[in-house]
Amino acid sequence: MRLNLPFLALAALQAASAMALDPPAEVPNDPAEALQELEALGEAAYLEVTAELEEPASKRLRKRTGGSCTLSKLRVRREWGSLTSSQKTAYINAVKCLQSKSALTPSELAPGAKTRFDDFVATHINQTLHIHYTGNFHAWHRYYVWIYETALRTECGYTGAQPYWDWAKTAITGLANSPIFDGSATSFSGDGAFIPDKPNLELGGGLGLPPLVLPPGSGGGCVTSGPFVDMVVNLGPVSLDLPGGLVGVNPDGPLAWNPRCLKRDLTDAINQRFANATSVLKNIVLPSTAEVFNTMMEGVPGSGEMGVHGGGHYAMGGDPGRDVFVSPGDPVFYLHHAAVDRVWWLWQLLSPSTRMQGASSVAGTRTMMNMPPSDPTTIEDYVDLGFAGGVPTKIKDLLKTTGGPLCYVYL
Ligand SMILES: *[C@@H]1O[C@H](CO)[C@@H](O)[C@H](O)[C@H]1NC(C)=O
Numbered sequence: 433m434r435l436n437l438p439f440l441a442l443a444a445l446q447a448a449s450a451m452a453l454d455p456p457a458e459v460p461n462d463p464a465e466a467l468q469e470l471e472a473l474g475e476a477a478y479l480e481v482t483a484e485l486e487e488p489a490s491k492r493l494r495k496r497t498g499g500s501c502t503l504s505k506l507r508v509r510r511e512w513g514s515l516t517s518s519q520k521t522a523y524i525n526a527v528k529c530l531q532s533k534s535a536l537t538p539s540e541l542a543p544g545a546k547t548r549f550d551d552f553v554a555t556h557i558n559q560t561l562h563i564h565y566t567g568n569f570h571a572w573h574r575y576y577v578w579i580y581e582t583a584l585r586t587e588c589g590y591t592g593a594q595p596y597w598d599w600a601k602t603a604i605t606g607l608a609n610s611p612i613f614d615g616s617a618t619s620f621s622g623d624g625a626f627i628p629d630k631p632n633l634e635l636g637g638g639l640g641l642p643p644l645v646l647p648p649g650s651g652g653g654c655v656t657s658g659p660f661v662d663m664v665v666n667l668g669p670v671s672l673d674l675p676g677g678l679v680g681v682n683p684d685g686p687l688a689w690n691p692r693c694l695k696r697d698l699t700d701a702i703n704q705r706f707a708n709a710t711s712v713l714k715n716i717v718l719p720s721t722a723e724v725f726n727t728m729m730e731g732v733p734g735s736g737e738m739g740v741h742g743g744g745h746y747a748m749g750g751d752p753g754r755d756v757f758v759s760p761g762d763p764v765f766y767l768h769h770a771a772v773d774r775v776w777w778l779w780q781l782l783s784p785s786t787r788m789q790g791a792s793s794v795a796g797t798r799t800m801m802n803m804p805p806s807d808p809t810t811i812e813d814y815v816d817l818g819f820a821g822g823v824p825t826k827i828k829d830l831l832k833t834t835g836g837p838l839c840y841v842y843l
Pocket residue numbers: 537541542554555558687818819
């Protein structure tokens with residue numbers, strides 16, 4: 433057995449280096465050119481990862497190391513606009529199915545968690561201060577979206593993969609014209625009802641930092657059409673950013689029941705400024721360490737930047753979209769976080785030996801912005817999704833999307 437170990441290590445290294453993706457030579461400032469580069473990179477990544485799954489040599493390696501992701505099990509996550517109408521309807525129906533099933537979370541723990549969909553929201557609220565601006569941010573949300581996608585499949589008969597929101601595309605088309613937010617039967621419902629004369633958003637001023645000022649969007653009220661027009665948001669708000677620097681909080685507590693409509697405030701200016709094709713490509717190509725990658729993705733409060741992650745959240749806006757605790761209460765959250773995960777996946781593929789394995793693949797501590805101060809995250813730390821589902825899983829088993837419990841790629 434001992435004799436085999438160096439061979440295994442060598443084979444793993446060879447597999448890792450054979451898989452490295454080439455970055456584009458430059459990051460164009462022109463949105464259309466940057467989008468082209470991004471799509472070329474995405475296609476190359478898809479081809480490399482699926483080719484690796486086909487190789488008989490790596491099949492042997494997978495057997496020895498216990499991996500079980502095969503081409504036949506692979507879930508191919510696609511951009512929402514590329515799905516057919518019936519694929520879109522199947523996904524939306526599965527989400528509505530989760531929203532119609534009873535919660536597994538005991539009501540003593542979270543009285544506001546009424547449905548299986550809410551189990552995910554309650555878990556996210558409960559752990560928010562330990563999963564954002566922390567070293568586990570990417571691995572936690574990767575597993576979270578995977579378990580949500582799995583629940584849609586195993587509990588609601590969905591047979592497809594988790595779709596994603598390509599912000600680079602909506603930055604060009606406008607949100608309200610996009611297949612995600614056009615308000616049609618195959619969208620996630622569209623904008624909220626228009627509320628006039630909204631002041632700007634002012635974010636982060638509470639920390640004593642210069643606030644980030646963002647323009648108001650084109651909605652603000654309850655969504656007016658589409659599949660989620662009658663959806664009931666049960667949990668929150670916990671820390672909802674509202675126009676004029678106000679923050680919405682449910683005084684009954686973070687997990688109390690507070691039934692209300694789904695609101696949106698689509699804001700193209702935020703999408704275009706923070707999550708255009710150039711910003712996405714820069715986040716993939718420029719960072720050489722996990723620390724820089726995380727900082728670019730989430731932004732630094734007070735710096736005037738919120739990253740593509742913040743850009744997507746604040747561009748959809750509304751309630752619970754602009755609440756860091758309750759944001760998974762808007763079904764578009766999962767398309768947004770699949771897109772965040774796709775950026776991480778592409779960045780990882782540029783250097784799998786340092787970004788998809790080992791200590792250098794994570795950076796940060798176990799508390800939000802290290803407040804209060806905490807120990808560094810390690811790849812031995814567990815991601816535990818509580819009543820949402822799954823088994824507690826180490827970060828090191830979540831670094832590769834075609835290994836450990838995971839089996840998916842993006843196209
Ligand atoms: C919140 O987290 C604590 C500590 O991990 C856990 O015991 C509790 O069950 C969680 N509550 C919910 C609603 O998930």
